[in-house]
Amino acid sequence: MSEPVSAVKNAVFSGIVRVEDCGPQGMITLRSDASNAKLKQAVKVVIGADLPPVRGISANGDRAVAWMSPDEWLILLPYAEARAAEAELRKALAGTHHLAETVSDARAFFRVTGDAARVREVLAKLVPVDLHPARFGTGEMRRTRMAQVAAAIWLESEGEARVICFRSVGAYVFDLLSAAAANGSEVAFFDA
The missing domain is CATH 3.30.70.1520 (Heterotetrameric sarcosine oxidase)
Incomplete structure (x- = not known):
């Protein structure tokens, strides 16, 4: 029997936050x-x-x-x-x-970790969800859109978010998250 393989084969990106494939889940x-x-x-x-x-x-x-x-x-x-x-x-x-x-x-599973405000910033660039801590807390789940595809997000803890999407768009979502987390992409809202 073959071993399970995730959508992006354990890919990792490090920028203002870390984006990683969680592997088969x-x-x-x-x-x-x-x-x-x-x-x-x-x-x-x-x-x-x-x-x-x-x-x-x-x-x-x-x-x-x-x-x-x-x-x-x-x-x-x-x-x-x-x-x-x-x-x-x-x-x-x-x-x-x-x-x-x-x-x-049928699903892909990602982890986004780093500074709590930066994790929220990266997600906020991609989803139409109010991610202010008073509106989206640890342990809350949201089904939403991430750019052009369906996704679900939640905060595992402050500084760690999880993202689930269909496997068929796993590489696209990993690339979206990576672009939103690229060094130099900071919005600067949190620095003000």
């Missing part, structure tokens, strides 16, 4: 009624965390569940564990209306 799209008690229990068993609030992420070590819409969540876990977790979710949700599908190979 297990991801499961999960859809169901948010009030479904079986759903809440299944996520708790598989991830070890509760369903997050609107636009939030609940984490437990190397596993997390991110809010994507009122009836959709994205489960993040080690790549090698995604298929087994999908099967466990399907079994736990049998008899209820749901969708659980592994999408690991």
Whole structure:
């Protein structure tokens, strides 16, 4: 069996912040009624965390569940564990209306790290989201556009953001992030 390969093969760019491909990441799209008690229990068993609030992420070590819409969540876990977790979710949700599908190979996953203000600046150049700390905090998820493509962003911590996009546009998103992070591209707003 072949080894998984990420969209941009562990590429790294260092400028005003560091942009890096996170490599293969297990991801499961999960859809169901948010009030479904079986759903809440299944996520708790598989991830070890509760369903997050609107636009939030609940984490437990190397596993997390991110809010994507009122009836959709994205489960993040080690790549090698995604298929087994999908099967466990399907079994736990049998008899209820749901969708659980592994999408690991259909997505690209990036990390943007550095000075907290510069991380927000790099993202702000590319997404129509108010990234002021009072409006977009640590652990918040946003589905949005990054230039011309769909993406999801969140702050893992101050100074570390994560970006998910479709694998087919992974190289484009890596290049966008790299251009926005190029030395000399500072907006100077944060320096004033």
